[in-house]
Amino acid sequence: MNFSKTITDWYRTYKRDLPWRKTTDPYCIWLSEIMLQQTRVEQGLPYYLKFTAAYPTVFDLAAAPEDEVLKLWQGLGYYSRARNLHHTARYVAEELGGRFPSSYKELLKLKGIGDYTASAIASISFNEAAAVVDGNVYRVLSRYFGVAIPVNASEGVKYFKELAGELIDRQDPATFNQAIMEFGAIQCSPRAPKCHECPLNDGCVALRDDKVQQLPVKIRKNSIRHRYFHYLVIEHDEYTVLQQRKHKDIWQHLYEFPLIEADGPLDKSDIEHHKEFRKLVGDSPFRLEQYGETVIHKLSHQHIHASFWVVYPGDPVNGTVRKSEVGAYPVPVLIANFVREYEF
DNA sequence: AAACCGGGGAA
DNA sequence: TTCCCAGGTTT
Numbered sequence: 001m002n003f004s005k006t007i008t009d010w011y012r013t014y015k016r017d018l019p020w021r022k023t024t025d026p027y028c029i030w031l032s033e034i035m036l037q038q039t040r041v042e043q044g045l046p047y048y049l050k051f052t053a054a055y056p057t058v059f060d061l062a063a064a065p066e067d068e069v070l071k072l073w074q075g076l077g078y079y080s081r082a083r084n085l086h087h088t089a090r091y092v093a094e095e096l097g098g099r100f101p102s103s104y105k106e107l108l109k110l111k112g113i114g115d116y117t118a119s120a121i122a123s124i125s126f127n128e129a130a131a132v133v134d135g136n137v138y139r140v141l142s143r144y145f146g147v148a149i150p151v152n153a154s155e156g157v158k159y160f161k162e163l164a165g166e167l168i169d170r171q172d173p174a175t176f177n178q179a180i181m182e183f184g185a186i187q188c189s190p191r192a193p194k195c196h197e198c199p200l201n202d203g204c205v206a207l208r209d210d211k212v213q214q215l216p217v218k219i220r221k222n223s224i225r226h227r228y229f230h231y232l233v234i235e236h237d238e239y240t241v242l243q244q245r246k247h248k249d250i251w252q253h254l255y256e257f258p259l260i261e262a263d264g265p266l267d268k269s270d271i272e273h274h275k276e277f278r279k280l281v282g283d284s285p286f287r288l289e290q291y292g293e294t295v296i297h298k299l300s301h302q303h304i305h306a307s308f309w310v311v312y313p314g315d316p317v318n319g320t321v322r323k324s325e326v327g328a329y330p331v332p333v334l335i336a337n338f339v340r341e342y343e344f
Numbered sequence: 345a346a347a348c349c350g351g352g353g354a355a
Numbered sequence: 356t357t358c359c360c361a362g363g364t365t366t
Contacts, residue, residue, distance in 0.1 A: 032361080033361065033362095034362095035361090036360085036361040036362095037360090037361070037362045037363075038349090038350085038351095038359085038360055038361090038362055038363090039350090039351085039352090039360060039361080039362095040352075040353070040359090040360050040361095041360090041361075042352095042353085043351080043352060043353080043360085044361090075350090075351075075352095076350080076351075077349085077350025077351040077352085078349055078350055078351085078362085078363090079349085079350075080349065080363080080364075081349095081362090081363085084363085084364090111363095111364095112362095112363070112364090113363085114362060114363045114364080115362085115363090116361070116362055116363085117361085117362075117363085120361070132361075134360090134361045134362075135359070135360060135361080135362085136360090136361070137361090153345085154345070177361090178361085181361050182361090184361090185360090185361080189354095190354090190355095190358070190359065190360085191354070191355055191358080191359095192354095192355080218359095221346090221347090222346090222347075222348095248348095248365090249348095249349090250348090250349065250350075251349095251350085252349090297350095297351095298350095298351085299349080299350050299351075300348095300349075300350065300351080300359090301347085301348070301349075301350095302348095302349095302350095332350085332351095333350080333351065333352095
C-alpha cells in the first residue's frame with residue numbers, strides 16, 4: 001500500500017475528536033489554524049472553545065474591541081497572532097461581506113496567513129489540493145524518505161513543500177493534510193515515535209538505517225537574550241498604574257506596570273534615582289520597597305529577569321486605573337502571575 | 345537568509 | 356535541563 005493511502009487509513013482509525021474537525025466553515029478553520037501555530041492542540045483547545053463561544057461569526061469578532069480580543073488570547077502567547085486575527089476579521093467582515101477568500105492564492109494575502117495557514121484553509125474548507133507543511137510534516141517526510149536536508153533552511157522548505165505536493169491525495173486533500181499532521185503528532189512523534197507498531201515501518205528509511213532520532217535535521221539557532229525588567233507597582237488608595245506596550249517588542253499592545261528596563265539588576269537606590277521613577281513619582285515624599293524575589297520568566301528567545309517594586313507615592317500620579325479593574329486588562333503571563341500572588 | 349515573536353508540556 | 360509545538364512577519 002502506498003504512503004498516502006496508508007496515512008489516510010491510519011487517520012480514519014486513530015484521529016482525535018476535535019471541535020474544528022466537525023466543520024468546514026472557513027471562519028472556524030481559520031480561527032483554529034491561527035491558534036495552533038506553534039502551539040500544541042491541548043494548549044489551543046480551550047482558547048478555541050472560548051473564542052467560538054464569544055464570537056460565533058467573523059462579524060462578532062470584527063465588532064469586538066482589540067483589548068477584549070487580547071484579553072481572551074491572554075496566556076496563549078505570540079500576541080501578534082491575536083492582533084492580526086482581529087485585523088483580518090475586520091477586513092473580511094467589512095470589505096468582503098463576511099466571506100473568506102476561497103483559494104490558497106487569495107488567502108495568502110490576508111494578514112497573519114502564511115503558506116501553511118493558506119494551505120490548511122484552502123484544503124480543509126475549499127477542498128483545494130494545497131499541501132500543508134508544518135513541523136509534523138517535516139518530521140514524517142524526513143524520516144520516511146530519509147531526507148537530511150535541514151528543514152529550517154530555504155532549500156529544505158522548498159524541497160519538503162514539493163514533496164508534500166507530490167504525495168497529497170488530490171481527490172481528498174482535506175483528509176490527507178490533516179492525516180499527515182495527526183500522524184506526525186500521534187504516531188511519528190519527536191522523541192519517542194511508535195515505530196514498532198507503525199503502519200509505515202516497512203518502507204521507512206530512517207527506521208531501516210537507524211536514523212529516526214537524527215531526523216529531521218534542524219539548524220541550531222541563537223542563544224538566549226537576558227533582559228532585566230523592574231516594574232513599579234503604584235499603591236495609591238484604590239488606584240495603581242498600568243501602561244500599554246506600544247513599541248515593537250514582545251507583548252505589543254498588552255498592559256503592564258510602569259517599567260524600568262536596565263542592562264542588569266538594580267537596587268533600591270538605583271530605582272529611587274532613576275529618571276523614569278522620578279518622572280512617575282515626582283519630588284514629593286514616597287515609600288519604596290521590593291516585593292518578593294526576582295522572577296525569571298522564560299520565553300523562547302529571552303529570559304526576563306523581573307523584579308517588582310511597590311511604590312507609595314506622596315502625591316497622586318497620572319495614568320491610574322482602579323486596582324479592582326487590573327484583571328480586566330490583557331497582560332503578559334508574567335504580570336498575571338504577579339497580580340494573582342500579590343493581591344492589591 | 346536571519347532575527348524576532350510566548351508559553352507550556354514532555355522526556 | 357532541552358526540545359519543540361497545525362508559523363508569520365520583519366529586517
